[in-house]
Amino acid sequence: MSTSPARKILWAYVVLYIVILYFPVVLLPIFSFNDSATPTFPLKGFTFKWYEGLIGNETMLKAARNSLIVGSVASVGSTILGICAARAITRYRFRGKSAASGLIMAPLFLPEIIIAISLLVVLLGIGANLSLTTVMLGHLLICLPYSVTVLVSGFEGFDPSLEEAAQDLGAKPLRVLRLVTLPILAPAILSSLLVAFTISLDEFILAFFLSGSEPTLPVYIWGQLRFAAKLPNVLALGSLLIAASLILLTTAEIMRRRAERRLAGR
Amino acid sequence: MRSEATRGWLVISAPLLYALLLLIGPIIVILANSFWTQDYLTIDRTFTLDNYRAALGEPIYRDLLFRSLKVSAIVSVVTVILAYPVAYFISFHGGRAKGLWIFIITVPFWTGYLLRILSWKVILGYKGVLNSALLGLGVISEPLETLLYSLNAVIITLAHSWAAFAILPIYVSLEKLDRTLLEAAADLGQGPIRQFLRVTLPLTLPGVIAALLIVMIPTVGDYVTPKLVGGKDGVMIANAIQVQFGKASNWPLGAALAVTTMIIVSMSAALMVLALQLFRRLMK
Amino acid sequence: MINISNVGRRYGTFVALEDIDLQIKAGEFFSLLGPSGCGKTTLLRLIGGFDVPSSGSISIDGAPMSGVPANHRPTNMVFQSYAIFPHLNVAENVAFGLNILNLTKAEKQARVDEALSRVRLVGLGSRMGSQLSGGQRQRVALARALVMKPKVLLLDEPLSALDKKLREEMQVELRQLQQDIGITFVLVTHDQYEALAMSDRIAVMFDGKIAQIAKPQEIYQNPTSRRVADFLGGMNFLETANMRLLGENVVADVAGFGTIANKRRGDEMIDPAKATLGIRPERLRIQWEDEKAKNEISGKVLSRHYFGEVTNLVVQVEGQPRPLSVVETNDFGADGIPVGSLVRIAYDEDAFVLMKE
Numbered sequence: 001m002s003t004s005p006a007r008k009i010l011w012a013y014v015v016l017y018i019v020i021l022y023f024p025v026v027l028l029p030i031f032s033f034n035d036s037a038t039p040t041f042p043l044k045g046f047t048f049k050w051y052e053g054l055i056g057n058e059t060m061l062k063a064a065r066n067s068l069i070v071g072s073v074a075s076v077g078s079t080i081l082g083i084c085a086a087r088a089i090t091r092y093r094f095r096g097k098s099a100a101s102g103l104i105m106a107p108l109f110l111p112e113i114i115i116a117i118s119l120l121v122v123l124l125g126i127g128a129n130l131s132l133t134t135v136m137l138g139h140l141l142i143c144l145p146y147s148v149t150v151l152v153s154g155f156e157g158f159d160p161s162l163e164e165a166a167q168d169l170g171a172k173p174l175r176v177l178r179l180v181t182l183p184i185l186a187p188a189i190l191s192s193l194l195v196a197f198t199i200s201l202d203e204f205i206l207a208f209f210l211s212g213s214e215p216t217l218p219v220y221i222w223g224q225l226r227f228a229a230k231l232p233n234v235l236a237l238g239s240l241l242i243a244a245s246l247i248l249l250t251t252a253e254i255m256r257r258r259a260e261r262r263l264a265g266r
Numbered sequence: 267m268r269s270e271a272t273r274g275w276l277v278i279s280a281p282l283l284y285a286l287l288l289l290i291g292p293i294i295v296i297l298a299n300s301f302w303t304q305d306y307l308t309i310d311r312t313f314t315l316d317n318y319r320a321a322l323g324e325p326i327y328r329d330l331l332f333r334s335l336k337v338s339a340i341v342s343v344v345t346v347i348l349a350y351p352v353a354y355f356i357s358f359h360g361g362r363a364k365g366l367w368i369f370i371i372t373v374p375f376w377t378g379y380l381l382r383i384l385s386w387k388v389i390l391g392y393k394g395v396l397n398s399a400l401l402g403l404g405v406i407s408e409p410l411e412t413l414l415y416s417l418n419a420v421i422i423t424l425a426h427s428w429a430a431f432a433i434l435p436i437y438v439s440l441e442k443l444d445r446t447l448l449e450a451a452a453d454l455g456q457g458p459i460r461q462f463l464r465v466t467l468p469l470t471l472p473g474v475i476a477a478l479l480i481v482m483i484p485t486v487g488d489y490v491t492p493k494l495v496g497g498k499d500g501v502m503i504a505n506a507i508q509v510q511f512g513k514a515s516n517w518p519l520g521a522a523l524a525v526t527t528m529i530i531v532s533m534s535a536a537l538m539v540l541a542l543q544l545f546r547r548l549m550k
Numbered sequence: 551m552i553n554i555s556n557v558g559r560r561y562g563t564f565v566a567l568e569d570i571d572l573q574i575k576a577g578e579f580f581s582l583l584g585p586s587g588c589g590k591t592t593l594l595r596l597i598g599g600f601d602v603p604s605s606g607s608i609s610i611d612g613a614p615m616s617g618v619p620a621n622h623r624p625t626n627m628v629f630q631s632y633a634i635f636p637h638l639n640v641a642e643n644v645a646f647g648l649n650i651l652n653l654t655k656a657e658k659q660a661r662v663d664e665a666l667s668r669v670r671l672v673g674l675g676s677r678m679g680s681q682l683s684g685g686q687r688q689r690v691a692l693a694r695a696l697v698m699k700p701k702v703l704l705l706d707e708p709l710s711a712l713d714k715k716l717r718e719e720m721q722v723e724l725r726q727l728q729q730d731i732g733i734t735f736v737l738v739t740h741d742q743y744e745a746l747a748m749s750d751r752i753a754v755m756f757d758g759k760i761a762q763i764a765k766p767q768e769i770y771q772n773p774t775s776r777r778v779a780d781f782l783g784g785m786n787f788l789e790t791a792n793m794r795l796l797g798e799n800v801v802a803d804v805a806g807f808g809t810i811a812n813k814r815r816g817d818e819m820i821d822p823a824k825a826t827l828g829i830r831p832e833r834l835r836i837q838w839e840d841e842k843a844k845n846e847i848s849g850k851v852l853s854r855h856y857f858g859e860v861t862n863l864v865v866q867v868e869g870q871p872r873p874l875s876v877v878e879t880n881d882f883g884a885d886g887i888p889v890g891s892l893v894r895i896a897y898d899e900d901a902f903v904l905m906k907e
Contacts, residue, residue, distance in 0.1 A: 006458070007359065014355045017348070018370065021429055024385035025374050027395065031388065039388045040398040081281035092274030100278050104285045109480070111487020111531075113504040114524050117511050118292030121299060121521070141288045144281060161633035164600050167620045168627045169647030169698060179646075183637045195376075204380045205489055209511075218380045225384070225494070238381040245377040253369050261680070269562070 029239040037232060050236040060237065063220035067201055070132055070216055074139035075147075075196035081140070082147030082192055083185075089148070090155040101148070108145040115142065116209040123210070130212030138206040143196035150195055150252075154188025154259050187259030194252035198245050217241060300521035309517070317522030327506060327523060334486050334503040335530065337417065341424045342432075342481040346474060348425075349432040353473075354466075356433075357440035368437065375430035383494050386423040390414040390495065415497025423491050428484070432477040439473025440466075468545075475542050479535050486531050503527050551576040551734055552597060552702060557606035559592055559758075566592045567758045570606070574702075574736060579728050581737045581745040584755035585781070590738045591630075591706055593755075597736060598704050599623045611701055626695035627704040630711070632687040634679040640666070640690055641675035647698045665697040668727065685716050692727075702734045709744060721747050742782045746770060754778050775907045776826050785828045785903070786874045793822040800904055802827055805869030806847050807897075812904045819906075826905045831862065831877040833901035836884055836893055843896035849874070851889050861885045865893060 027039075035045040054060055089101050107115055119138050128134060162184065166176040182189075204218040211219055221237060224230045300317050303310045321327050356367040374382070389395040390413040397409040413419065443466065451461045489504035496502070503523060510520025552574040559567040567589045574580045582590040595601040596608060599620035608615045610624055626647075635643050644662045653661070666672050669689040674682075682690065688708060695703055708724070709717045725748045728735045739745050745752050746766040753763045762774045773779035776787065793802040799811040800820055804827060812827070814820060837843060849867035861884040863876045876895060878884035887893065 010351060010355050010359070014352050017352050017429075021371070021374050021426070024382050024389065024426065025377065027385050027388065028378075028381055038393060039391075039395065040393050042398075042402065081284055084277050084279075085281040088274050088278035092270050092277065094271035094274035097274065097278075100275075100282050103290065104278075104281050106285065106289060109483055110289075111484050111504065111527070113487045113489050113507060114293070114296075114528060115289065117507060117520065117524060118296040119288065120511065121517060122292040122295050125295065137288060141284070144285070148281075159631050159633055161629040161631050162635060164620065165627070165629055165633035165635075165694075166646065168598060168600075168625075169694065170621045170650040171647075172621060175650075180635060184635070198376055202377065202379055221380060221384075234384070238378060238384065242378045242381060246373065249373055249376055257365065 025242060028235050032235040032239040050232040053233050054237055060220060063215045063217045066132055066214050067217040070135050070139055071197040071200040073136045074143050074200040075193045077140040078143035078147040078196045079189060079192045081144055082151045085148045086151035086155045089152055104148060105145045107142045112205040116206045120209045130210055132214050134210040135207050138210050139200040139203055143199050146199055147192040147196050150192040151188055154185055158184060187255040191252040191255040194248045198248045202245060296521045297525055299518050300525045302518045304516050304518050317519045320519055321522045321526045330503045330506050337421055338482045338485040340421055341485050342478045344425050345428050345432040345481050346477045349429060350436055353433045353436035353440055357437055371433055372430045380490060382427060383423055383491050387495050390419050414495060417500050419495040420492050420500040423495050424485050424488060428481045432481050435476035435480060436473045439470040443469050471542060475538050483531055486527060551611060553609045555606055557603045560604045565758055570760060574734060576734055577732050579735045579748055579750045581739060581749040581752045582755060583739055583742060583745040583752050586740055588755040589758040590755050594704050594706055594738045598625050598627045624701040625704055626698045626700040628691045628695050628708045630706045632691040634687050634690050636680040638679055640677050643679055643690055644694045644697050661697050665693040669693045684711050702736060705737045707738055724748060773905060776905050779828060779905055784831045784875055786831060787826055787828045789871050790827050793825060795822060806867045810902055812902050824907045828903045829901055831875040833897060834876040835896045836878050837896050845897050846894050848892060848894045851887055851891050851893060854889055856885050
């Protein structure tokens with residue numbers, strides 16, 4: 001590889017870009033171990049006490065449990081609906097397909113506040129109580145475009161003859177699904193589950209409007225921000241959330257790549 | 267055996283129905299609401315344009331709309347200009363690690379939306395990271411007060427939040443670019459800068475426009491950033507919408523504000539796409 | 551064996567297949583040959599049960615196939631992409647269909663081993679599907695289908711993904727395999743040499759219809775239409791005048807060649823107004839100085855194209871509006887004939903090909 005001065009400058013720029021990109025994300029964990037009630041430099045010393053402070057916090061644990069439930073339901077739901085959409089998009093040609101898929105992808109391109117308030121108005125209008133269920137409904141909607149994106153890329157490398165070959169060798173439709181379709185798509189499906197779960201875990205606006213009296217973790221954190229004294233605890237909790245997201249996303253990416261490699265060997 | 271089209275519609279029906287029921291339906295309801303009036307808890311369903319008169323006529327809402335548009339326009343332009351070289355680097359010099367680069371760039375976007383904004387609050391605060399660092403280095407003698415709770419803070423935070431997202435469409439359009447075109451340009455005597463200006467940039471313009479839109483549309487309606495780092499001067503339209511659906515309890519006005527925002531955003535988007543098409547025609 | 555009667559297939563307004571009537575015999579190596587989009591793959595998929603005809607019927611071994619899905623048909627398919635299951639190894643791929651039958655483990659193993667040795671893949675059983683080369687994938691696909699002991703093996707362009715050398719080897723090997731097992735093979739291909747080299751009979755298809763069904767020699771030497779003749783190798787179409795029926799012969803005045811009489815085959819109906827006369831390039835011979843043939847024409851060499859074992863000379867013959875192509879082996883120095891020189895060309899009287907349309 002030749003390295004012209006122009007390319008060196010470009011390289012340095014990209015490195016700087018990534019450093020700045022990660023700076024705020026790395027900052028939170030740093031201060032979460034800092035032995036000081038305010039996040040300022042210079043650092044005061046290492047401590048676990050902000051993490052320890054989270055342990056007995058019932059409200060926080062409840063919020064974490066809520067996030068877990070919402071994330072699980074939303075990710076499973078959006079993956080199931082996503083499989084349908086991705087299959088239709090990659091396998092069939094029909095008029096209006098781009099309109100239909102555009103509609104499904106629309107939440108990606110709308111300000112979240114508009115999705116949130118319109119759902120809120122309708123849900124209150126039909127007399128529904130705000131609860132975790134309403135958050136799940138909303139999260140499923142905004143996770144769906146991400147699931148579809150992940151699954152479409154998984155389905156695209158999937159040769160339709162594989163299913164025909166299985167049928168040709170005597171397998172009934174359910175057996176084809178169990179022995180061929182699902183195992184080959186498993187990494188893409190898992191990847192969609194993880195990505196959707198991460199989106200839901202991280203989502204604030206919809207949860208804020210639709211959760212009623214049962215907060216998810218981001219809504220709980222939002223509530224804690226009013227109290228300056230709680231900030232270090234929030235930083236600790238936030239660091240844990242970021243760590244969880246990172247692990248989930250990395251796993252999803254590894255899954256996606258494995259699927260890609262496997263299907264590429266045609 | 268049913269026709270391919272019928273089967274296609276059947277398979278896509280479930281997710282489509284979901285999107286229709288939970289997205290399009292509610293947006294239609296909001297649209298209807300924006301033509302009604304609310305008196306405390308009762309809604310009067312006679313058609314009126316009063317809410318739109320208020321949304322567009324009253325200085326406070328007009329200013330908020332204008333400010334939101336300005337902020338999102340600045341954010342999207344800054345984001346795209348800063349993102350282009352990164353997308354270019356990954357596409358042209360990423361080698362076999364392209365996927366990894368994209369992953370590294372996009373990860374912060376997926377993690378801790380609320381927390382990243384919080385982090386900027388910590389960085390820009392009066393006793394925050396930036397001030398304490400600058401003080402420690404002796405660059406300034408007392409903390410800067412204008413860092414946090416300003417429109418600039420909103421712009422910085424939003425630009426950072428959406429940085430990664432802007433890279434994707436640009437990267438995709440760069441990947442689609444036929445590299446032999448550049449070789450052809452070089453063969454015809456064009457230097458690297460002219461190759462970029464006359465081939466690469468025009469052909470990746472759709473990606474640039476897509477990146478502008480993909481950043482502009484969500485940032486217009488951002489709620490958390492102005493709330494956390496914007497202060498009084500950084501309030502945006504989403505905050506006003508939230509107030510109408512919360513404390514002020516005037517749903518129709520909130521709905522009208524939301525609809526107006528959507529229409530203005532769609533119009534600017536359409537304008538950009540039109541400009542792109544015009545540009546293309548001129549190129550031919 | 552396979553009886554296809556009056557089969558049609560439409561997709562909306564698009565007619566993919568029209569009025570297909572075809573009988574394929576037991577133990578026959580039958581090829582469907584045609585350009586892409588001619589409907590040959592659609593026909594193969596109808597036989598395999600991956601698609602259903604819009605009209606007409608198909609029966610295999612006397613049993614009507616309407617309503618019978620692919621998994622219940624006595625056919626197996628080698629797919630164009632080979633469709634090797636990437637998550638299974640070679641042995642698991644081959645055993646995929648056997649798992650549905652009630653076999654003991656030993657029986658299953660024996661059949662897998664037999665199939666693998668038939669396609670010369672012994673020892674590769676544990677290799678993953680995604681780690682195979684193109685040639686190996688093709689063999690696995692073959693073994694996976696053959697292990698089911700089908701009555702009919704369907705092959706959808708099985709050699710098109712291989713490079714030339716391997717393709718030619720596999721042509722010989724596939725033909726040998728079919729002779730050994732003795733089952734019916736139905737092959738779809740767009741490569742005329744492949745079809746000529748392997749088949750017992752060939753059906754040439756254009757635009758969803760069958761143009762001609764015949765043995766390879768017959769289809770090459772006596773194509774019934776200009777299109778078939780053109781699709782299978784080179785053909786010099788000749789300018790003729792006054793074509794007429796004369797007893798058992800079709801007679802025509804061919805500019806430069808004189809009056810040529812062509813014997814009609816059997817009781818074929820020939821419409822002189824539509825018929826065309828042609829001659830294959832390799833049936834024209836360059837005459838060297840001391841040679842003298844009964845039938846000769848002369849012409850001027852316009853261009854010369856060297857192909858290694860043969861040379862193609864483009865020669866303008868007096869009277870013919872289009873130059874003729876002459877393919878000559880290089881043993882006597884045809885590759886050295888200068889462009890622009892005058893040559894004498896010999897031909898046999900029986901070398902002419904009469905095409906009905």
